[in-house]
Amino acid sequence: MREATPQALSDEMSRTLSPTSQGYETITDAVANGSATVAGTAPPIRLDEPIRLDDHYYEVSMTAGASRERTGYTIQVDYDPATSDANATIGYVDLPAVDQTALAGVIPPAGEPQDGDGFDIGTRHLYPDGTADASVLVPRQQYEFIRDGDSVYRVQVRAETVTETEYRYAVTQIATSSAAFAEQLRSTYQFALTGLSTAEQDVIEEAIDSGYFSEATDAFRSVIARFRAHQGLETSNSYGTWLVAYQGTPYIAYAEFPSEVTAAPSGDK
DSSP states (O other), rough: OEEEHHHHHHHHTOOOOTTTSSSHHHHHHHHHHHHEEESSSSSSSSOOSEEEETEEEEEEEEEEEEEEEEEEEEEEEEHHHHHHGGGEEEEEEHHHHHHHHHTTTOOTTTOOOOSSSSOOEEEEOOOOOOGGGGGGSSSOOOSSEEEEEEEEEEEEEEEEEEEEEEEEEEEEEEEHHHHHHHHHHHHHHEOOOSSSHHHHHHHHHHHHHHHSSSOOOOHHHHHHHHHHTSSEEEEEESEEEEEEEEEEEEEEEEOOOOOTOOOOOTTTT
8 A cells, every 4th residue: 555645646547658659649639639630550549547748637539430451561670680781781870760760669779788589579560651662671671780879680571461540539638737636536436444443454554564465364355345345446356456545644555355355245334
């Protein structure tokens, strides 16, 4: 159990997107314009949690539109090739911008240690319409090796037919600060732990102090039954996260437990 400060609680129930990701660009456009449309082989943004952008919080919805077949490319990278060929090598900085975009996230920083036999990582990429003509990797691969600083990587590119779908995203602002978002969460999820037995208190206080790791004692099962009588932040049949108040302090409580532990009766919450 850890204290549910406004920032901790907001972070628990939202997520941010990498500023270099397609999802970030899409959400930024949607916030600025009300909606944004992006094409790809899969939705670039998950809808399971609100998105935090500049300390504002947004619910995100998505509608799938038209689809079409296109040529996509699977790109595999070997970080430590056994051999290389200077005549088939190009510097990363000399790659066309469209190829640098395709390799973003799979070509690591120069000097980063890598090992393993064969190809170490792969990605799928769709070149935007009209941009493949500028590439030196597709539709015909002109270079097999890429040099980045002192490191040389082997690259294999394979064409495939993929289905590209248009995804339209819309956003609804739900809070303008972590404090405001946390207050919404408290009003929906938070409940107080009261009327605990001495053994139950021991479980809770150990969880707060350092984490409770033990057999599923009667006291532990009773605490979990109390938790399961309330709506959790995230729950399943054998683990869950709840927002609980104990002795006036709110906590985010994560627990793993036997699946047969059921919710406490309504009169024992």
